[in-house]
Each structure stands twice: as structure tokens, then as C-alpha cells.
Amino acid sequence: MKILSDILKKYKYDLVNGSEQTSISGIAFDSRKVEEGTLFVAIKGAENDGHKFINNAIKAGATAIICEDTSGIEAKNATVISVQNSRDALAWVAAAWYNYPSDTMKVIGITGTNGKTTTATMLYNVFRELGYPCGLFSTVKILINGQQMNATHTTPDPLAIQGTMAEMRDAGCEYCFMEVSSHAVDQDRVKYIDFAAGVFTNITQDHLDYHKTFKNYIEAKQKFFTHLSKDAIAIYNADDKNGSIMVQNTKAQCISYSLKKPSDHKAKILKKEMDGMMLHLEQTQMWTMLTGFFNAYNLMAVYSTAIQFYNDSQELLRVISKQKPVRGRFEHIISANGTHGIIDYAHTPDAVENVLSTVDEVRTGNEQLIVIIGAGGNRDKTKRPIMAQKACRYADTVIFTSDNPRNEDPEAIIQDMKTGIPIEFTGREFTIESREEAIKVAVGLAGAGDIIVIAGKGHETYQEVKGVRHHFDDREILMKHFK
Numbered sequence: 001m002k003i004l005s006d007i008l009k010k011y012k013y014d015l016v017n018g019s020e021q022t023s024i025s026g027i028a029f030d031s032r033k034v035e036e037g038t039l040f041v042a043i044k045g046a047e048n049d050g051h052k053f054i055n056n057a058i059k060a061g062a063t064a065i066i067c068e069d070t071s072g073i074e075a076k077n078a079t080v081i082s083v084q085n086s087r088d089a090l091a092w093v094a095a096a097w098y099n100y101p102s103d104t105m106k107v108i109g110i111t112g113t114n115g116k117t118t119t120a121t122m123l124y125n126v127f128r129e130l131g132y133p134c135g136l137f138s139t140v141k142i143l144i145n146g147q148q149m150n151a152t153h154t155t156p157d158p159l160a161i162q163g164t165m166a167e168m169r170d171a172g173c174e175y176c177f178m179e180v181s182s183h184a185v186d187q188d189r190v191k192y193i194d195f196a197a198g199v200f201t202n203i204t205q206d207h208l209d210y211h212k213t214f215k216n217y218i219e220a221k222q223k224f225f226t227h228l229s230k231d232a233i234a235i236y237n238a239d240d241k242n243g244s245i246m247v248q249n250t251k252a253q254c255i256s257y258s259l260k261k262p263s264d265h266k267a268k269i270l271k272k273e274m275d276g277m278m279l280h281l282e283q284t285q286m287w288t289m290l291t292g293f294f295n296a297y298n299l300m301a302v303y304s305t306a307i308q309f310y311n312d313s314q315e316l317l318r319v320i321s322k323q324k325p326v327r328g329r330f331e332h333i334i335s336a337n338g339t340h341g342i343i344d345y346a347h348t349p350d351a352v353e354n355v356l357s358t359v360d361e362v363r364t365g366n367e368q369l370i371v372i373i374g375a376g377g378n379r380d381k382t383k384r385p386i387m388a389q390k391a392c393r394y395a396d397t398v399i400f401t402s403d404n405p406r407n408e409d410p411e412a413i414i415q416d417m418k419t420g421i422p423i424e425f426t427g428r429e430f431t432i433e434s435r436e437e438a439i440k441v442a443v444g445l446a447g448a449g450d451i452i453v454i455a456g457k458g459h460e461t462y463q464e465v466k467g468v469r470h471h472f473d474d475r476e477i478l479m480k481h482f483k
């Protein structure tokens, strides 16, 4: 139990009804999760307005309400607090409820269109190997010193973040690595977290369904760096067109990394192969099991961040060079007869370009490249034809298939994609809506040495159709047909 005035101390609000001395047994922003004594925070969302559920929350036992609009509230005995921005207030009370866990550890937030999971996961693994207790928030999973919890979002809601971070604190974590999505910044999910560092990987087209314009998308990511404190460090990719823009308003100390320009940390790719590459970094040659220039950027992000907190460069490079690819990111499987399968989470035009151009660089040129690709439903529609166009640019054969159709018609999503097929490619594509069938056909077409890239779902173990998640795992299906 906590007293309302304690969790609102120093926060700007108006008391509309009741008393700030009200006791609170918990916090909820979903009326369906309210219990006796809960503080209910009403949020205006994309689909619903939490204000409509305030009276339900009170009936369910809420003793206090935080909201922006107090009209229509049948308060009776409930305390009603009016604030300017409920999402901001939710982030504030969530941090206070769990006694500010981010104050007790170094929290490092990683943002960017692509590379967040790869970078955050590698940082977590590197610091664990260096002997530090650590936590990780990622798209794939949440980890506390090796103990796994399921992830529902790339960056969860403020209550889930603060609650999990409190568990990290209780487990003695010294570091917490967290993917920070643009949705999370826009919705204040990470506000009032005391970040020790922020990392920017890159920004290219995605999420225009949500942000509407690329400019808004850039601004959402920039806001994350603008909110860092003067004691924090902002580490950014200087080769990205918007790298310096990200950090232009930050008070944090800025550190840059690059493969092309003068910067604080610089690397060079010496040799690239299917299963790794040789990098030159800090006067040292380092072999890594990750491949592709995009992974050289991820490794630079890892090194440039880690060296801020752990200053033995050689030891750091030794541990970084031992890192394996992250699940579903350029995951390479070879069949008994020598066909190569690559499972990758490329679900943006830039990621498709990067993965396929990398395959193109490491292939001999005599083998076939078959790409299986789809696009998610209820997400940015404008990226669909561009993803298709990129696939056709490098592949010999493209099989268009279903990803997570969500509430859209999978056939219509595929049709959107196919408008991006260049005329000269016509006739080299198939449409096989069933993803399993698409994988089976690709395996049937491929011989020894040929390469099948399965893009878009990476680590995912489900296919989401009309709100239901059916078990589906690209890796499992590929292995089955590889036998």
C-alpha cells in the first residue's frame, strides 16, 4: 500500500475530489485490471479512450482516478486527480510505485529502426560475460540474469517496465539494456527512467501507419535523446543521415561511431563471409560470427557503448568476438544436401536491402538465390511494394507469402507488395499464401549450394491471424523440409 500524495510528490496536478491521503493498493490503466483500492489512470489511446471506463473502474473498486477530463465521473468516494497528460502521469506514478528502480542501475536504451534487438542482446551477453548481473528488455524476450520472461512488446508499458526493472534491482542487476521503440517514446512509456546512456542505430522507413510522416518518426526518436540528462551518454551512428540530428538537442555527452567518417570510434570491414567477417577496430583485427555491413554497425554500437562503462578495450574485443548471431537474425542453417537457409527478421525496406545485399556479396554468383517474403497486416502499408522491389533486385526467384496478416486479407497484402515488382522481373515470382507451402516449394526448387532467405518473422513462433496467434516457426518448418 502507498499513499497517493507520496507517489504524486513533486508532480503537477489538481485535486478535483476526495483526498490525497487515500491509500492505493496498486495501479492500473486498463479498467479490466482494476481491483479493490487500485489507482486507475485514464488514457486516451489509438482505439479507445480510458476516460470512458472511469465509472467501470470505480465500480470495480478503484479508490483514486488520474485523468485529463473529469466530466461525467460518478466519483462518490473516489479521489479524482486531474493532470495535463495522463500518459506522462502514468510513467511518473509507475516509477514512484516501484521506488525508482532505474536509480539503482545503469539503464542503457537502444533506439533505431533496425538493429535494436541485435545490439541490446549483444550488450547484455557481453556484460554478463564480463561478470556483471544484467537485465534485458527486447522484442524476443526479457531476461534477468539469464532468467527468461516473455516479451509482449519491444518496449512494454510503464507499469510493466518499472515492475520488471524492480525485479532486476532485486536480483542485483548493475546494468539494464532496453530496446526503446518509437511508439514507446511517443507514448511516454520510458519517461522518468534515469538512462545512463542512449544508443542510436539508424532510421529508415517504417511505422508510417502510426507516425504518419517520416519527420514525425524522426522527432519521436530524437525526443528520446533530448530527454537524456547531462550525466548520460548519447552514442550515435555518424554514418546515418539523421545521426547528428538525433543528438542535436541533447544535454548528454555525445559519442559517435562510423565505418566511413572521422568519429570517436571507427571500424573497417576487412573480409566478409557467409558465417562471419573480419573487422579492424581499435588497432585490432577481430573475427566475428556475425556478417554484413549492418552487423558491423551493430558491433560498433556495442563496442562504442560498452567502452564507456568498461575501459579494457582488448578484453572487450575478446568477449565481443565470441558473440553469436541473435535468434532469427541472419540465422544460417545448411541442409544435408548443402542448401543454405537464412532466417532473418527483415521487415523494413532497409533491412531487406541490407540482408540481401550481404548475401549477394558473400555468394559465388553461380548459385540460385530464392527469397520468401511477406509483410505484416495492420502496419505501414507504404513499405510493402518497396520491400518487394528490394527482394527482386537481388533474388533469382521471389516467393510472396503471408507474414502476420492480423486483421487484413493476406491476399490483399501480397497484392500491395506485388505492385513493387520491376517489369523485368515478371515471371520470376510465385505467390504462395501459405507460408509453410512457400518454404516447402523453395526447398524443392533449391539444390546444393543454393540459398533460401526467409525474411520477416525471424524469431517469431506464431502467425497472427484475426487476433489469434497460431504456432508457426520459420526455423522449425525449414528444418522439417530440409530433412
Ligand SMILES: CC(=O)N[C@H]1[C@@H](OP(=O)(O)OP(=O)(O)OC[C@H]2O[C@@H](n3ccc(=O)[nH]c3=O)[C@H](O)[C@@H]2O)O[C@H](CO)[C@@H](O)[C@@H]1O[C@H](C)C(=O)N[C@@H](C)C(=O)N[C@H](CCC(=O)O)C(=O)O
Pocket (backbone or CB within 6 Å): 029, 030, 031, 032, 042, 043, 044, 045, 046, 047, 048, 049, 050, 051, 053, 152, 153, 154, 155, 156, 157, 158, 181, 182, 183, 184, 187
Ligand atoms: C498503437 C499502440 O501502440 N497501442 C498501444 C497502446 O494502446 P492504446 O493506449 O492506444 O490503447 P487503446 O486500446 O486505445 O485503449 C486506451 C485506454 O483504454 C483502456 N481500456 C480499454 C478498454 C477497456 O475495456 N478498458 C480500458 O480501460 C486501455 O487499457 C488504454 O489504457 O498502449 C498499450 C499499452 O502500452 C499497448 O499495449 C498498445 O500496443 C498495441 C497492442 C500494439 O500493437 N503496439 C505496437 C504497434 C507497438 O507498440 N510496437 C512497438 C514496436 C514496434 C517496432 O519497433 O517494430 C513496441 O514497442 O512493441
Ligand SMILES: Nc1ncnc2c1ncn2[C@@H]1O[C@H](COP(=O)(O)OP(=O)(O)OP(=O)(O)O)[C@@H](O)[C@H]1O
Pocket (backbone or CB within 6 Å): 112, 113, 114, 115, 116, 117, 118, 119, 139, 154, 179, 201, 202, 294, 295, 297, 298, 328, 329, 330, 344, 345, 346, 347, 350, 351, 352, 354, 355, 458
Ligand atoms: N544495424 C542495422 N542496420 C540495418 N538493418 C539491420 C541492422 N541490424 C539488423 N538489421 C536488419 O533488421 C532486422 C531486424 O534486426 P533487429 O531485430 O536487431 O532490429 P530491431 O530494431 O530490434 O527491430 P524491431 O523494430 O522489430 O524491434 C534484421 O533481421 C536485419 O535484417
Ligand SMILES: N[C@H](CCC[C@H](N)C(=O)O)C(=O)O
Pocket (backbone or CB within 6 Å): 139, 154, 347, 375, 376, 377, 379, 403, 404, 456, 457, 460
Ligand atoms: N515489431 C515489429 C515487428 C514486425 C514483424 C513482422 N513479422 C510483422 O508482423 O509485421 C512491428 O510490430 O512492426
Ligand SMILES: [Mg+2]
Pocket (backbone or CB within 6 Å): 116, 117, 138, 139, 140, 154, 179
Ligand atoms: Mg527489436
